[in-house]
Amino acid sequence: MRCPWPVLRLARAMRGEEAVTILADDPAAPAEIAALAASQGWSLRDQGDGWVVSRA
Structure with missing residues (x-):
């Protein structure tokens, strides 16, 4: 996927995950x-x- 899709999906995924x-x-x-x-x-x-992206 081309940007900004990876970033948009990351933002959505982080709404409900640590x-x-x-x-x-x-x-x-x-x-x-x-x-x-x-x-x-x-x-x-x-x-x-x-x-790996996590809440600090």
Whole structure:
């Protein structure tokens, strides 16, 4: 999926979860995911093939 879809899906998934794993291959995704996580106060951990986002 192209951005902004990964970020939109991440935001929706985090509404009801404490942590989610997101996979995205769009080159813009890492920056967009990091920006969303920072703005929401979520922690972000790179897993190599994706990211784990959790509430801090």
